[in-house]
Amino acid sequence: MNKLKCIIVDDEPLAQEVLERYLMNIRELELVTKCSNALEAFEVLNNETIDLMFLDVSMPVISGLDFLRSLHKAPAVIITTAHPDFALQGYELDVVDYLVKPVSMERFMKAVNKAIDRVRMAAPPSKSSKADYMFVKSDQKLIRVNFSDIFYIEGMKDYVKIFTREKMIVTLHTMKFFEANLPSDQFIRIHKSYIVNAAGIKSISGNELELHQSRLPIGNSYKESLMRIVHSS
Secondary structure: OOOEEEEEEOOOHHHHHHHHHHHOOOOOEEEEEEEOOHHHHHHHHHHOOOOEEEEEOOOOOOOHHHHHHHOOOOOEEEEEEOOHHHHHHHHHOOOOEEEEOOOOHHHHHHHHHHHHHHHHOOOOOOOOOOOOEEEEEEOOEEEEEEHHHEEEEEEOOOOEEEEEOOOEEEEOOOHHHHHHHOOOOOEEEEEOOEEEEHHHEEEEEOOEEEEOOEEEEOOHHHHHHHHHHHHHO
8 A cells, every 4th residue: 555645834843853753653654845834835736746734824924724725636634733723724624633732642643544544535635615816936935816816827938927917927837737726617728828717708709819908819729628618608
């Protein structure tokens, strides 16, 4: 049976060490890395397949719960925090368990067993309240982008441009990343270089689409699916 790949996300080195020590005693788990903030964890989740995340609530820049809300394909999550007040919010986000620091080995094992059962049963964690935004990395920061504010996304050779109501954001994420993480009932890929917010489409003429103040090309391989979605709406 394959080991569950885990990450620890906590800005306190001592807390990281305690969890790592516990993890090393459980043969079903494999620690991939330790992260000190949401930005580091975001990078890992985009580049590695992670089954279980140990997530602290109080962290700089972005709290653990806000980070979790921004993820559309989150792994199983065990919250670790010194503040029991956030327990309800954690369970509303369908976390596996909620550990209050200092965490005992016995309590840690109980949470891990629940996580192993969930992952082994192939039941992906789902959130009771679907987020209407995501975080993207740009200029060494995680920037919150509301889906409703996005007009369209343009893929360049080495980067992607996100055109929103307020500004244009440049990120190194790929078009594949946005296809996987944007709501499929709201965003449509119309070209190898363009994904558009369906709510902003003004008109379609031939192989061209008018959206906001722009006219974008429609790729031949995308036109049939685009027209099918438009006619069904």
